[in-house]
Amino acid sequence: MTASLSVRDLNVSYRGVPAVSDYAVDLEPGTLTMMLGRNGAGKTSTLRGIVGFLPGETGRSSGRIELLGKPVRRPDPLTLARAGLELIAERNKVFTGMTVDDQLRLIAPDRARKLEVLEYFPRLQERLAVRAGLLSGGERQMLATALALLRSPEVLLVDELSLGLAPAVVRELMQHLRRLADDQGIAILAADQSVSEALAVADRVQVMDDGAVVAEGAIGELDVEGVLDTYLGREKV
């Protein structure tokens, strides 16, 4: 099967200091790959490097990227979004002064797509008239995910969806990602620090440490216990 997204030799640096070294991944349609790693391991830099969304003056990236079988010469977030790849960035900004419904309508190509996406998020359906600034943290992440979905991406990159949220909410968000991969055939790469919640839904896992992938494999193949002990710390589970 052709990968929806293929990345090879991705290197990211800030002012010449390497943050990511020789990163590679293949994302198949309908699969969920979780990228795990401690703070500063290089997860955000990897995702931003893939889409060319780095701080202009300091950040540099290089590498080979193929999206839906086509080489991407100079990645930038807008071009990639049009080509089918969406990044839900860490602490994604929703417009706090606008209602949920207004934001969805702003992006949705039509009403049918809006309703289709809302089916995945019953809680948002109940909050349509509420300004996004009044949503809970989990609801904001659901809105950010719904906004990305409205454009019908084939590849979704997700950065720390669970940041600062209670475990029950994290589990719910992770289940959303699982369903999006299963039902819509989206290839998903999600960076997270909620290890046990991530492992419960993932097909594959990549562990990052010090800017490099130090362990990876399908769930069931990977020595999860060894990885937890060596790279992630027991207390995370």
Ligand SMILES: Nc1ncnc2c1ncn2[C@@H]1O[C@H](COP(=O)(O)OP(=O)(O)OP(=O)(O)O)[C@@H](O)[C@H]1O
């Ligand atoms: N804008 C920046 N300027 C300089 N260095 C940066 C910048 N962003 C990240 N770094 C450095 O790059 C390395 C990787 O950071 P990155 O944010 O990618 O890790 P992370 O795994 O996403 O961490 P976290 O989970 O804390 O977000 C770190 O050493 C960090 O200090």
